[in-house]
Amino acid sequence: MNILICDDSAFARKQMARALPDDWSVTLHFAENGQQGVEQILSGHGDLVFLDLTMPVMDGYQVLRTLRDENIRSRVIVVSGDIQPEARSEVMALGALDFIKKPCSSEQISHLLRRLGLYQPGELLDRPDSGGVNLTVEARDVYQELANVAMGQAADLLARMLGGFVILPIPNVNVLEVSELHMALNSAAGAETLSAVCQGFIGAGIAGEALVLFHDSSFADLGRLMGHDGSMTRATELELLMDMSNVLIGAFLRGFANQLDTPFSQGHPVVLGQHRPIEELIQANKHRWKRTLAIEINYQIRNHQVQCDLLLLFTEDSIQFMNHKIEHLM
Known part of the structure; x- marks a missing residue:
């Protein structure tokens, strides 16, 4: 059997390959986005596909629609950090065999394959070599995948709170100097005025601040969604801002910390400003931010004008502690 693992993260592809049963005699193939995945499937390399949803070029939903529209009979198991109920319902309606959330264990995969009748323990010899496919994993890719899982957990909580579907991006992970961080903040905001909340966190040599930038044009729709x-x-808007920030920051930090096996203590949230241009927010708070590992995520609610950016800013000193934490994952 030809097995295709389709995920834009080298770290996630490596995790998935390691989770497959050792005694399953299959040939492994890999794709970095949905378009490559479809090409691999058309080449006969996708009898069974483990498919991520959030990918560049072509996402997992588009892959499933292509397989359905072209009547391609590859079997697909979706493996995603987007755990919103609507995401699962949509991929199952598009023909996926099943949906499992990241990160998944070898026990979960083995149980699922047995249930689907695709694998029986001990009946086959060792898995063949995957043809020298390069699965080198860099630290940035690991952080992006950790953020992807934590982002999905926060989106699931937000979707349940608002009764909508959260459109998730690919997390942006970079080590930034102060000037570059200012450019990133400007880029996130565009031309809009913003309201912003900041909350510090710390744990086992890791420290930083979570920053929520809420687009002011989103308040009307958010208010309707929240009843x-x-x-x-202004008081109602502040209440909505704090509710959104608590959900996004709290759920993301829990998901991120669990994967690092390092609990974070969170400080009190601080309102950096309401209805202000991003330049004013930066100038008023530039002393807070130095060289940093920055994770940027843009959350949008489908069919509503609700948009906000979550930035996780880890201190420069935290990076060496975090790199040590992810060594065993790499």
């Missing part, structure tokens, strides 16, 4: 009728007062 606030009538015009928005």
Whole structure:
């Protein structure tokens, strides 16, 4: 059997390959995005596909629609950090065999394959070599995949709170100097005025701040989703801002910390400003940020004008502690 692992993260591809049963005689193939995945499937390399959803070029939903529309009979198991109920329902409606959330263990995979009748323990010899496919994993890729899983957990909580579907991006992970961070903040904001909340966190040599930038044009739709009728007062907007920040920051940090096996203590949230241009927010708070490992995620609610950016800013001193933490994962 030809097995295709389709995921934009080299770290996730390596995790998935390691999770497959050792005594399963299959040939492994890999794709870095949905378009490559479809090409591999058309080449006969996708009898069974382990498919991520959030990918560049072509995402997992588009792959499933292509397979359905072209009547291609590859069997697909979706493996994703996007654990919103609507995501699962949509991929199952598009023909996926099953949906499992990241990160998944070898026990979970083995149980699922046995249930689907694709594998029986001990009946086959060692798995053949995958043809020298390069699975080198760099630290940045690991952080991006950790952020992907934590992002999905935060989105699931937000979707349940708002009764909507959260459109998830590919997390952006970079080590930034102060000037570059300012450019990233400007890019996230665009031309809009913003309201912003910052919350510090610390744990086992790792420290940083989580920053939520909420686009002011989003308050009206967010108020309707949260059941606030009538015009928005400044106090109501502040309440909505704090609710959103608590959900996004708290859920993301829990998901991230669990994967690093390092609990974080969170400080009190601080409102950096309301209805202000990003330049003013930066100038008023530039002393807070130095060279940093930055994780940037843009959350949007489908069919609503609700948009905000979550930035995780880890201190420069934290990077060596975090690199040590992920060594065993790499």
